[in-house]
Amino acid sequence: MPEIAAAAVARRGLDPRSKILLVLLVSLAVMSPGGLLFVPAGVVLAIALALSERAWSRIVVIPVAAVVMYLLGWVLPLLWTNPVVTVVAIGCGYLIRFVAAFGVGAHLIATTSPTQLSAALHAWRLPRAISVTLAVMLRFFPVVAAESAAVLDAMRLRGLAGATGLARHPILSMERFTVPMIAASLRASEDLSASAILRGLGSRHVPVSLDPPRFGWPDLMLVLALATVAAASLLLPNPLTTVIA
Amino acid sequence: MIEISKVSWRYPHADKPALRNLDLRIAPGQFVVLCGASGSGKSSALRLMNGLVPQFHDDGQLTGTVTVEGMVTTDVELDALGLVTGTVLQHPRRQFFTDNAREETAFAMENFGFPREQIQAGVDANIADLAERVPVEQRLQHLSGGQQQQVAIAAATAHDPRILLLDEPSSNLSADAVRRLAATLSDLKARGVTIVVAEHRLRFLRDLIDRVVVMRDGAIEIEWTAEQFRAVPDDALAREGLRGEIRSPELAILATAGASALNPSPAAEVLDAALELVGIRCRLGGRTVLDLERAAFAAGEVTAIRGVNGAGKSTLARIITGLQRSAGTVRLDGRVLSRRARQRASAIVMQDVQRQLFTDSVQAEIDLARTDEPAAPDTAVVLETLDLAQLAERHPLALSGGQQQRLVVATVRVSGRRIVIFDEPSSGVDRRHLQSIADQIRQIAADGAVVLLISHDDDLLALAADRQLTLAPIARGQSASRGTAVGLTRPFEETA
Numbered sequence: 227m228p229e230i231a232a233a234a235v236a237r238r239g240l241d242p243r244s245k246i247l248l249v250l251l252v253s254l255a256v257m258s259p260g261g262l263l264f265v266p267a268g269v270v271l272a273i274a275l276a277l278s279e280r281a282w283s284r285i286v287v288i289p290v291a292a293v294v295m296y297l298l299g300w301v302l303p304l305l306w307t308n309p310v311v312t313v314v315a316i317g318c319g320y321l322i323r324f325v326a327a328f329g330v331g332a333h334l335i336a337t338t339s340p341t342q343l344s345a346a347l348h349a350w351r352l353p354r355a356i357s358v359t360l361a362v363m364l365r366f367f368p369v370v371a372a373e374s375a376a377v378l379d380a381m382r383l384r385g386l387a388g389a390t391g392l393a394r395h396p397i398l399s400m401e402r403f404t405v406p407m408i409a410a411s412l413r414a415s416e417d418l419s420a421s422a423i424l425r426g427l428g429s430r431h432v433p434v435s436l437d438p439p440r441f442g443w444p445d446l447m448l449v450l451a452l453a454t455v456a457a458a459s460l461l462l463p464n465p466l467t468t469v470i471a
Numbered sequence: 472m473i474e475i476s477k478v479s480w481r482y483p484h485a486d487k488p489a490l491r492n493l494d495l496r497i498a499p500g501q502f503v504v505l506c507g508a509s510g511s512g513k514s515s516a517l518r519l520m521n522g523l524v525p526q527f528h529d530d531g532q533l534t535g536t537v538t539v540e541g542m543v544t545t546d547v548e549l550d551a552l553g554l555v556t557g558t559v560l561q562h563p564r565r566q567f568f569t570d571n572a573r574e575e576t577a578f579a580m581e582n583f584g585f586p587r588e589q590i591q592a593g594v595d596a597n598i599a600d601l602a603e604r605v606p607v608e609q610r611l612q613h614l615s616g617g618q619q620q621q622v623a624i625a626a627a628t629a630h631d632p633r634i635l636l637l638d639e640p641s642s643n644l645s646a647d648a649v650r651r652l653a654a655t656l657s658d659l660k661a662r663g664v665t666i667v668v669a670e671h672r673l674r675f676l677r678d679l680i681d682r683v684v685v686m687r688d689g690a691i692e693i694e695w696t697a698e699q700f701r702a703v704p705d706d707a708l709a710r711e712g713l714r715g716e717i718r719s720p721e722l723a724i725l726a727t728a729g730a731s732a733l734n735p736s737p738a739a740e741v742l743d744a745a746l747e748l749v750g751i752r753c754r755l756g757g758r759t760v761l762d763l764e765r766a767a768f769a770a771g772e773v774t775a776i777r778g779v780n781g782a783g784k785s786t787l788a789r790i791i792t793g794l795q796r797s798a799g800t801v802r803l804d805g806r807v808l809s810r811r812a813r814q815r816a817s818a819i820v821m822q823d824v825q826r827q828l829f830t831d832s833v834q835a836e837i838d839l840a841r842t843d844e845p846a847a848p849d850t851a852v853v854l855e856t857l858d859l860a861q862l863a864e865r866h867p868l869a870l871s872g873g874q875q876q877r878l879v880v881a882t883v884r885v886s887g888r889r890i891v892i893f894d895e896p897s898s899g900v901d902r903r904h905l906q907s908i909a910d911q912i913r914q915i916a917a918d919g920a921v922v923l924l925i926s927h928d929d930d931l932l933a934l935a936a937d938r939q940l941t942l943a944p945i946a947r948g949q950s951a952s953r954g955t956a957v958g959l960t961r962p963f964e965e966t967a
Contacts, residue, residue: 380827402829421566424553426582
């Protein structure tokens with residue numbers, strides 16, 4: 227039962243409030259002007275978090291994406307100068323920041339249940355409208371992901387998902403994907419919201435959590451790790467901000 | 472106490488009312504079944520009792536009054552009604568808000584602000600009770616349909632409401648799971664909970680029922696007391712489109728070799744047939760989910776694919792249709808087909824057919840699917856036999872669920888695909904529609920296709936299947952897998 231063990235490990239991991247703060251902090255750091263300085267640290271953090279929850283696909287995807295962005299954005303322009311490469315390089319210079327931000331965000335989404343998220347937001351005394359909205363969004367991600375995958379499967383079987391079709395009729399292809407995806411997601415979400423409202427989600431009662439969030443040693447480790455990578459970012463040479471001679 | 476007096480209700484944008492002049496009074500502790508064919512209004516009547524009608528549908532038209540535990544349902548907030556009622560919707564997996572049984576049973580009590588000690592005690596009691604029938608530490612999406620149902624009932628009743636409402640709880644359940652459901656409902660009835668069930672299948676509730684209300688076209692047609700109902704013969708139920716005894720299909724077992732088969736045969740005993748699988752092995756998320764040494768499916772036949780959740784039914788469908796990588800080969804008419812070729816040769820009728828309607832009219836949908844394949848039947852004939860000809864200009868999303876399903880079947884038939892897989896096509900359909908779905912499945916097989924039918928519905932299998940292949944989950948280390956290909960991990964396809 228690997229997934230159960232993994233889930234149990236994740237649940238004993240960081241406090242959801244730490245994860246939310248971490249996502250905000252990393253996003254702010256890497257998206258700000260001069261944020262490239264912190265991108266390697268963000269990527270390392272994202273990989274470490276993926277390792278902690280044994281999310282194998284992310285352990286592979288994050289470093290690969292970062293390396294590809296680096297090659298396209300920094301190395302390729304040195305080897306081959308032309309306008310297309312320049313445009314791609316500028317794009318990758320921005321996208322590499324998203325790799326770090328999304329990597330950390332993915333950990334939050336993968337390891338936080340809607341219940342834990344609302345408990346965390348409640349502990350911060352955030353208004354109900356915000357906490358309920360965010361909890362519903364968190365619950366809705368997997369619904370959309372599952373529906374999208376199913377619609378893509380259906381398109382493949384009808385021969386509608388090919389690259390040639392997309393290139394020849396991009397708008398039509400998008401429409402054929404989005405309309406069923408939204409229709410199916412809406413239908414799935416109807417039961418979900420009906421059931422959640424009837425079971426008091428967003429009601430006037432002050433919610434009580436069975437497991438109130440508590441900071442623990444993993445959160446302390448996170449603070450230490452953050453301090454370390456922040457220091458490293460400032461002190462060590464950074465391949466993204468040093469010009470390759 | 473539930474009192475419905477002179478209620479009529481029309482859904483927004485509907486051309487006729489779903490409920491007409493409904494009068495119903497349900498005393499505390501009663502067990503009432505609302506039944507009737509699809510579209511008779513039984514689910515709408517149920518939704519009156521928790522306030523979803525009218526509060527969940529803006530712009531619907533309601534006349535008359537509904538009183539539940541002394542509250543007029545239009546005057547109070549939905550959660551006030553939720554506090555005194557528990558609701559289990561038709562698809563339990565769609566209504567879970569968390570991913571494990573513990574959080575799910577705590578959910579309502581947490582939201583209603585119960586004291587923490589009471590939540591803890593309630594969750595402990597529920598989990599202890601569930602643990603006898605459900606692996607409570609598993610993720611909810613990985614449980615079988617019957618287990619999900621048990622969790623949904625526990626989650627709906629943990630805050631101790633006096634009324635429990637269930638919408639078609641037995642759809643998608645195997646005969647075993649239906650028996651467990653009846654036992655759970657019997658316990659709740661013994662605790663004095665008022666229970667209202669909207670259902671097509673009735674016999675399994677025989678010993679619990681206090682009253683049966685048969686609906687037709689939004690109004691009450693017949694009311695039976697418990698004694699009267701027991702005396703009603705099965706053909707009288709059939710006239711109302713109701714399902715009687717669950718038929719246990721007696722299907723010949725398809726000889727299949729491999730660790731995934733519940734009753735494996737030696738590979739040599741698997742006869743040649745149109746669609747052959749050899750050495751199919753698939754690992755997902757570090758676990759072998761499917762291992763079939765050899766299996767063969769004949770053209771013109773319908774093979775039922777059965778087995779508990781996690782046994783690999785969806786994975787098998789995805790491998791055959793070329794949507795999932797695996798080790799091994801798939802041959803059609805003796806030719807090895809690549810994944811791409813399988814995608815071109817096969818079709819799936821999904822459980823949620825909205826996912827596979829891509830255009831803006833019925834005619835366009837058919838045109839998109841049509842091929843020049845000589846084997847494909849004539850479009851006009853297909854539309855006519857599936858009762859879609861007069862709907863040609865309609866938008867597919869504006870059709871009813873049954874019409875959408877028939878439209879997808881029509882696209883499958885005109886595209887002349889050789890391999891056709893039905894994934895739980897009968898969830899929540901009444902007796903009449905069940906027969907029509909079975910006919911469509913038979914017709915596709917008669918066109919010469921290899922048809923696989925994934926279903927838990929014993930009634931449907933009895934009508935539509937020729938043979939069965941029952942899959943079983945592979946225990947760790949049981950499979951002799953080697954050199955397996957690993958595809959991208961997908962969330963478990965939704966099967967009940």
